[in-house]
Amino acid sequence: MPSLTLKVDVDTLRGTLEGVPRLVELFRQHRTDATFLFSLGPDHTGWAIRRVFQRGFLGKVKRTSVVEHYGVRTLLYGVLLPGPDIGRRAGEVMRSVHAAGFETGIHCWDHVLWQDRVAVADREWTAREWGKAVARYAEIFGEAATVHGAAGWQMNDHALRLADDDGFTCCSDARGTHPFQPVVAGATLRCPQWPTTLPTLDELIGVDGVTPDNVADRLLELTRVAPPTGHVFTLHAELEGMKFLPILDRLLTGWRDQGYRLGALRAAVAERAFDTLPRHALRYGAVPGRSGTLLVQGVAVD
Template sequence: MTTNEDTFFEKDELILGLKIDVDTYRGTKKGLPALIKLLNSEKIKGTFFLSIGKDNMGRNIWRIFKPKFLVKMLRNKAFKLYGFDILFRGFLWPGPDIGKILKKLLRLPTKFGQEIALHSYDHYKWQMNINKFSQEQVEKEFRKANIRWFKLFGSPPSAMGNPGWQLSEEWLRLSDSIICKDVKYRSDTRGTTCCRIKYNGLTFNKLQIPTTLPTYDEVIGRKGVTDETYNEYLLSLIEPGKLNVLTIQAEIEGIACFKMFREFVQKCKHKGIKIVPLSEIYEKFQNTGKVMNLHFQEIPGREGQLAVLKNS
């Protein structure tokens, strides 16, 4: 297996892996179809990471008492960005079941030739508890999601990526087990290149494709970045001959910032940046021998500990 990451791309090749997180009922109902229509019209493919169970994202409202989370909410004008319904859905009562109510919309990506991957069953529950679940709980949650996925799409998921860039040894063990034999790769981390993960002295086999670029809500309002300068700032971070992976949200780029994202896609075309689904990144890196260590740390613009890949 080759271990030279620089051999996976041509020196001047500009490729951008597009990861689209669909976290909520609103994002599925409004943002997903808008993004499908845009990508289809621009003849572009991406990977839609789908949440297929209950939308209880409103329970995040308790995090407003954490200073860093409150600062982020105020900085990116969360009520305007996400909408009142997202911020409170599932807060006082169980939220709507996306996989039951919006099944036709969840099937739109495959209808138009886009790649799909499992993001979560209950986004809030997974994001807040991934590093707390026992091995038994992890397997129970995955089996529940796998059954729903099979009902929706007729086959098991071929890729996965947990909410909020959260990961644990239990989830890594699950990914290497027989019940995840159809999963080709995961995308749960922040980093600079594709690799296998080493954690707690163990090396895991499933390929990890990290997000390399910052998200909109991490940079807007920081270091002078505004809606008017965001696209150019993001484009300046895309490096030729290197791994570039951008995560967008159906709730942001598919709704509140749709026009901005459409302009970003057009600017990418103008600059010769090829936007691809993560499956194409997987095809390039599937035989890499690169192994990186998993760490948990805060990153600028985001509250809480994230899964981050490092050489040591």
């Protein structure tokens, strides 16, 4: 039975407080595990306005109704309103997810700051931001994190090595087609990458006639034939956890009908021995429907 891994990126305070509990309830109804990756520090969503000059950013904002999904208050954090500390304000919600039996991990410390700077950041800056997230996770959950999924699929070599040095069991930092051993500067890291293989809802809606009403059909068509290594689908607490919850409900039913075994990253990782994974380099590249460049699975390394 092919696997379809559910990875939840939680970007904002609102997404944590409102979207996460709704997703937990829906996953319980469908009797499925999922991986929740939390933003643990300040919510500076309003800083994202600096991306206005990125090619494709305004088009994406228009297509996916950012104000409607994130709310005006969230979009003012860091601009006209101070950015609230998500970990301090919503730590209890995060712990409740873990207590309910779901896998939890790190998304980032400061989502916008990491997404906008890490690709060109030096080791000192990267280690500082990484360290704050690792420390806050341990403070909230009382144990070390073992799973990481990069904010905006943005990483650098320093961050990839930090995950390896800290003993993470799995990362989902890139976009790609199948799980792999990452190769950085010629060295094979021990922490495997389970890349996102499917487009996200916000990448599909508004393109080629796709609407909220038919986006589930489009995704289910993409998963009709299962690849041998399964799929990883990234959803967002601010989207599927709120207005798009009915779409996710339909997708979960549809994927089960297609014969997929739904679950968290930990289940997919447990099925594959590390030394059986192919080795791949990493690079930055474009992804249809998303502005800027992202970390993507590169060429196979012999």
